[in-house]
Amino acid sequence: MDKDKIIALLNEDLEGEHTAIIQYLTHAYAMGEGEMACEIEAIAREEMRHLDWLAETIVELGGTPSLERGKMRMDGESVADWMRNNVILEEDGMNLYREHIKLIDTPKIKRLLKRILSDEESHHGDFKHFVDKAQKEGAKDLRGVRQDRVAQILDWGIEHEYTVILQYLLHSYMTTNEDVKEEMQDQAINEMQHLGWLAEEMVDGRGTPRIDHTEVDQSTKTADMLRADIKVEKEVADGYDRAAKEIEDPDLKKLLLRIRDHEVYHTEVFSDLLKEEEE
Numbered sequence: 001m002d003k004d005k006i007i008a009l010l011n012e013d014l015e016g017e018h019t020a021i022i023q024y025l026t027h028a029y030a031m032g033e034g035e036m037a038c039e040i041e042a043i044a045r046e047e048m049r050h051l052d053w054l055a056e057t058i059v060e061l062g063g064t065p066s067l068e069r070g071k072m073r074m075d076g077e078s079v080a081d082w083m084r085n086n087v088i089l090e091e092d093g094m095n096l097y098r099e100h101i102k103l104i105d106t107p108k109i110k111r112l113l114k115r116i117l118s119d120e121e122s123h124h125g126d127f128k129h130f131v132d133k134a135q136k137e138g139a140k141d142l143r144g145v146r147q148d149r150v151a152q153i154l155d156w157g158i159e160h161e162y163t164v165i166l167q168y169l170l171h172s173y174m175t176t177n178e179d180v181k182e183e184m185q186d187q188a189i190n191e192m193q194h195l196g197w198l199a200e201e202m203v204d205g206r207g208t209p210r211i212d213h214t215e216v217d218q219s220t221k222t223a224d225m226l227r228a229d230i231k232v233e234k235e236v237a238d239g240y241d242r243a244a245k246e247i248e249d250p251d252l253k254k255l256l257l258r259i260r261d262h263e264v265y266h267t268e269v270f271s272d273l274l275k276e277e278e279e
C-alpha cells in the first residue's frame with residue numbers, strides 16, 4: 001500500500017481518537033467528582049496516548065496529522081445512555097482498527113494498531129460495566145443552564161485551552177527541534193489541566209461546558225510556530241488577568257490568576273526557545 005493511503009487511514013483513526021477524547025471528557029466533566037468520572041477521564045488519557053502514537057507515525061510517513069474531529073454521540077437522557085453511546089463508539093473504533101490492520105501491510109504499523117485495538121477492547125468492556133453501574137448508582141448529569149458573565153468567561157477560557165492543546169500538539173508533532181517538541185508536549189499537558197479546571201468550575205456553577213475550538217496555527221517552520229504560540233499566550237495571559245479582576249468569587253479569582261501565571265510562564269519558555277531557534 002502506498003504511503004499516502006496509509007496516512008489517510010491513520011488520520012481516520014486519529015480523528016476517531018479525537019472524537020472519543022472529547023466525548024468522554026464531556027461526560028466526565030458533566031458527572032462531577034466521583035469514581036466513575038475519574039475512570040472515564042483515565043480512558044480519555046489512554047485515547048490521548050493513541051492519538052500521540054498515530055500522529056507520530058503519520059509524521060514519520062511524511063504526512064500531517066488531521067485536526068478534524070469525527071461526529072460525537074452526545075444524545076441520551078441519562079448517564080446510562082451516555083455510557084451506551086460510548087460502548088457504540090468503542091465498537092466503531094474496534095471495527096475500524098480491525099479493517100485497517102487487514103489493509104496495512106507494514107509490520108510496525110500493524111503492530112501499533114493491534115496494540116491500540118487491545119485497549120479499545122478493554123474500554124468497550126469498561127463502558128458496558130458503566131452502563132450497569134450508572135443505572136445502579138443513579139449517576140446524574142450535573143450541568144445546568146447558567147449563562148451569566150462568569151459562564152461567558154469560563155466559555156472563553158475553555159475554548160482557548162482546547163485550541164492551544166490542539167495547536168501545541170500539532171506543533172510538537174511537526175517540529176524537527178527536539179527541545180521544542182518536548183516543551184510543546186509538556187505545555188499541552190498543562191493546558192489540558194486548565195481545560196479540566198475550567199470545565200469543572202463551569203459544571204460546579206451549574207453551567208454547561210461547550211468544548212469547541214477556534215482556529216489552530218498550522219505553521220510548518222519552528223520559528224513561525226513559536227511566534228504564533230507566543231502571540232496567543234500573551235493575549236490569553238492578559239485575558240485571564242482582566243477576567244480575574246472582574247470576578248468577585250475569591251476561589252475563582254485565585255484559579256484564574258493561577259492559570260494566568262502559567263500562561264506567563266509559557267510565554268517566557270516559548271520566547272527563550274524562539275531566541276535559540278533564531279540564532
Ligand SMILES: [Fe+2]
Nearest residue numbers: 090119120123
Ligand atoms: Fe477507547
Ligand SMILES: [Fe+2]
Nearest residue numbers: 161191194263
Ligand atoms: Fe492555559
Ligand SMILES: [Fe+2]
Nearest residue numbers: 233262263266
Ligand atoms: Fe498557555
